[in-house]
Amino acid sequence: MAIRVAINGFGRIGRLVFRRIVETDSNLEVVAINDLTDNDNLAYLLKYDTAHGRFDADVELQGDNLVVNGKEIKVFEERDARDLPWGDLDIDIVLECTGFYTSDEASQAHIDAGAKRVLISAPAKGDVKTVVHGVNHDVLTADDKIVSAASCTTNSLAPVVKVLHDNFGIKTGTMMTVHAYTATQVLQDGPSRKAYRDGRAAAQNIIPSSTGAAKAIGLVIPELNGLLDGGSLRVPTVTGSHTIFYSLLEKKVSVDEINAAMKEAANESFAYNEDDIVSSDIIGFPAGSIFDATLTEIQEANDGSQIVKTVAWYDNEAGFVANMVRTLEHFASL
Known part of the structure; x- marks a missing residue:
């Protein structure tokens, strides 16, 4: 029996989720969309995407509804x-x-409207389970109603952290995500209420920013709560990012041991790479995290302690969406 899905918000992530569900063989069926944008524009943006190319599907409007490959999707505003x-x-x-x-509290509105469950495509506030597929999706139960799929960066970092911690133990760590610009940024310099740098032209600057991705690891791997932190550099790419993670481990390790552990852990959510790739090479890749074995480094101090550097790529749009859909499928199956 098909799982009946509604998408609330048809922006970058909402549209790519729709694409992913249509393009993959699953029992998910999108039957409704809610977005305040006019329907003609929604259909146009679904068809054409600068980062991910044209949607390989027949898209048209019939009245107030969207029809994709002959299937009607109700659209609300x-x-x-x-x-x-x-x-x-x-x-x-x-x-x-x-x-x-x-x-x-906010997502309860969907439950009050008659939905059985809600999956939030962003970090959540309050007492909401945060899930990264391939890392901790097994914490979900049939009793859960509202769940967060975390952020794209947490989906990239969490598998790497899990492998390091499970195999070698993490004492502490810090990360930096080199992140493609997003729709929250601006093309021209302007005012910004949160941080002045956020108001600078996204396509012309490397912009230091904040991220809660490392701290959110404590929600996914509780024993690391409070031990990780990090930041973000927003760079002029349309999508395609990577996370650099520096850690102090409980065991002394070699580059080969780190890479071997990552390769052993690879799965559909967590890919392993040994090629000299760049950011454009991973656009559209359907893993939430792509470990790059070519960039693993270890720096040893005079006292024998080590700083371990690991790097994972991720398409902060399509890769995150693919992993979120895996979480959705698992959540819906319970």
């Missing part, structure tokens, strides 16, 4: 999720992609 007809549509799970309903 409700500002308040409580007004959506999720109960009437028998929605099994809502993919919450607006960036606004990111707490248990």
Whole structure:
């Protein structure tokens, strides 16, 4: 039986989730979309994408609804999720992609509207389970109603951290994500309420920024809570990012041992690479994290202690979405 999915928010992530579900062989079926953008524009943006190319599907509008490959998807323009007809549509799970309903209390609006479950496509606030497929998706139970799929950067970092901690033990660590610019940034310099740097032209600058991705590892791997931190550099690429993680381990290790452990752990969510790739090579790659064995380094101090550097690439859009859909499939199966 098909899992009936609704997408709330049809921006970058919402559209790519839709593409992923249509293009893969699964029992997921998107039956409804809610977005305040006019429907003609939604259809256009679904068809054409600068970073990921043209959508290989027949897309048209029939009345107020979207029709993709002959299947009708109902489109709504409700500002308040409580007004959506999720109960009437028998929605099994809502993919919450607006960036606004990111707490248990806020996402409860979808449950109140009749949806059975909610998966938030962003870090969540409050007492919400944070899940990275391939790392801790087994913590989900049939009783869970609202869950977070974490951030794209946490999905990149978490598998690397898990392998290091499981095999060698992590004392502490810090990370830096070299991250493609996103829709929250600007093309021309302008004011910014959060941080002045955030208001600088995204396509012309390397912009230091903050990220909660490393701290969020404590939500995914609880024994590391409070032991990791990090930052972000936003760079002029449309998508395709990587995470550099520096760690102090409990055991003395070699580059070969690190790489062997990563290779052994590789799966559909966590890929292993030995080629000299660059960011454009991983655009569209359907793993949440791609470990780069060519960039593993170890620096040893005079007292024998080591700093270990590991690097993982990730398509911060399509790779994250692919892993989130895996989480969605698992969540819906419970």
